[in-house]
Amino acid sequence: MEIEILVVTHGRIAEELINTLKIIMGPAPALDFFPVRKDLPAEQIKKDYKRLTGTILQKKALLILTDLLGGTPTNISMPLLEKDNVEIITGVNLPMLIKAVHKRKSVKNVKKLAEILETAGKKSVLNCRDYIDRY
Amino acid sequence: MEIEILVVTHGRIAEELINTLKIIMGPAPALDFFPVRKDLPAEQIKKDYKRLTGTILQKKALLILTDLLGGTPTNISMPLLEKDNVEIITGVNLPMLIKAVHKRKSVKNVKKLAEILETAGKKSVLNCRDYIDRY
Known part of the structure; x- marks a missing residue:
């Protein structure tokens, strides 16, 4: 089943x-x-x-990326987790979104894609001084 | 020394x-x-x-939050790490920014603040299904 990616945030961040x-x-x-x-x-x-979301879920699985746990964008998404073909990752940033679009080409299971993005999102947050000190 | 927070991203994300x-x-x-x-x-x-950044650094320490390692916003910031009173965290998201503004009230050392934000940023990325399954 094809996976739609939906970025849900306050205002125009998404x-x-x-x-x-x-x-x-x-x-x-x-x-x-x-x-x-x-x-x-x-x-x-x-x-x-x-x-x-109802329209999307008629034909596709759905990966939702939200900005903040406890914020309205995440809160209105939570009830969708009753469905098996919906996953939500919160804390969206640019590297997570890039990874999502890239990995979706090969990973067709929305649960697996969500796991990959949680890991990738965490890894994308870096202290740049530590990073350059490694080289 | 007071800490200025500067969010540096592609386009209007910041x-x-x-x-x-x-x-x-x-x-x-x-x-x-x-x-x-x-x-x-x-x-x-x-x-x-x-x-x-030159104007800011005349009077303050500087914490820079950028969107993506390897992107122009991070690349143009990297040379500033030659200075002791500049730190850069990449992978900015909304929870990291909220934490930065909140923690700056009590944490006056920019290196310490950067460490806190790296940890907080990573923690803010969550798979919401795992999160609700815990309760």
């Missing part, structure tokens, strides 16, 4: 991560974002999000 | 991370961003960045 990804990697299909806008009522956001 | 931080935490002093714009020549970017 959109800007994807803009940069496309500059670096070129066009990426089955990659979308959902902005949680502070000017919209919570009920409207939940309704829009349910509609979007 | 600006959007800071916009969201301010919605969550309120106004944050000594926090700025530098966008690496693809429409500007590399020499112009380096010159602007050198001027900005």
